[in-house]
Structure formats: structure tokens, C-alpha cells
Amino acid sequence: MISGKRYCGEGMSVDEAKARQSRELIKQIHWNNGASYLGDFLPILKWIDPRGIKKTSAELGKRVDTFIRGLVDEHRRRKGDRKLADSVISHLLRLQESEPENYSHLMIKGLVIIKGWLYPLIQSQQQPIASVMPGLLENSKIGFVF
Structure with missing residues (x-):
């Protein structure tokens, strides 16, 4: 697990407000992932931004940053807690202690975002792309370079 906590389902280890916040952030990320910017x-x-996508994305980025920073700061405070010892964040913080030049706070936040949120979103969308791609490659007059 990324943070060593369960945010939904049986055995939820955070309060309902925190769980609701994380679900809302994931929904927003998923919605913004498919939005096209006119x-x-x-x-x-670009000057007008009629659908407000740039503003919404900036606000969402700040909310996600605050949420991730809270997770990382909590792991720093509860360093010796056995419940959190085997989480990805704890492992990254230990690596930061041994190699601070390679594992900055920004790097840890980025890895948590990619592994925790973006990777599952990409995996959930991979099936439709995989089913369409062979047809595109067979019927396309454009050469693809892989």
C-alpha cells in the first residue's frame, strides 16, 4: 500500500471525512483526465478558457498537493509506527535519509501520485486503448514508429 491506510471498504483505517476527501480527489483526477481543453x-x-479547465486543474493540483503533503508529513511524525512501516511512503522516507540528493520531497510526492493515483487510472483505461489500437494500426495510412 502507498500510505499503509485503507480509505474505503471493510477495515477502513481513516475517518469518514478523510475517506470522502480522497474519493473526491480521485473522481476529480479521473474527470480531468478525460477533459479536452479547447x-x-x-x-x-487559450485567453478565454470557456470551460474553466485551466482554473479547475490548478485548484485540483493544489488540493492533491496538500493531501499528499499531509500523508508524507504524517509518516514523518509517526516514524516508528509499525502499522505504517511497510508502506511505500515509509520506504521512500528511509531512502531520503540515506540518499537525500536523489529523494527530495518533490520526488517523493511525484512517486506517490504516479504509483497511487495515475498508474491505476492508466491501467483502467488501457483495455479500451488496447482493443482499438490493432484496428488503427492495420487501417492507418500513417506510419507509426515504436
Whole structure:
């Protein structure tokens, strides 16, 4: 486990407010993952941002950063706790003590985000992409380089 805690289901080890916050963040990340930004297609819309995607993404980034920082800080405070000793965050903090130049706070946050949230989202979307890709490769006139 990433943080050594269960945020949903049986045996939930955090209070309901914290669990609700984490579920809401995951829903927001999943929603933003599929949103298309109109400014990418029509550059004039970059100034306007009619759907508010840039603003929403910036706010979501701050909320995720605060949540992850809270997890990492809690692991620092409860360093000797056996319940948290085998979590990814604890292992990263131990690596930070031995190699501080390679494991900065920013690096730890990035690894937690990728392993905890983005990787499962990518895995859940991999099946539809995998089922469409062979057809695209067979019927495409564009050469793909892998």
C-alpha cells in the first residue's frame, strides 16, 4: 500500500471525512483526465478558457498537493509506527535519509501520485486503448514508429 491506510471498504483505517476527501480527489483526477481543453484546438480560446479547465486543474493540483503533503508529513511524525512501516511512503522516507540528493520531497510526492493515483487510472483505461489500437494500426495510412 502507498500510505499503509485503507480509505474505503471493510477495515477502513481513516475517518469518514478523510475517506470522502480522497474519493473526491480521485473522481476529480479521473474527470480531468478525460477533459479536452479547447485552447489546444483553437489557440484564441487559450485567453478565454470557456470551460474553466485551466482554473479547475490548478485548484485540483493544489488540493492533491496538500493531501499528499499531509500523508508524507504524517509518516514523518509517526516514524516508528509499525502499522505504517511497510508502506511505500515509509520506504521512500528511509531512502531520503540515506540518499537525500536523489529523494527530495518533490520526488517523493511525484512517486506517490504516479504509483497511487495515475498508474491505476492508466491501467483502467488501457483495455479500451488496447482493443482499438490493432484496428488503427492495420487501417492507418500513417506510419507509426515504436
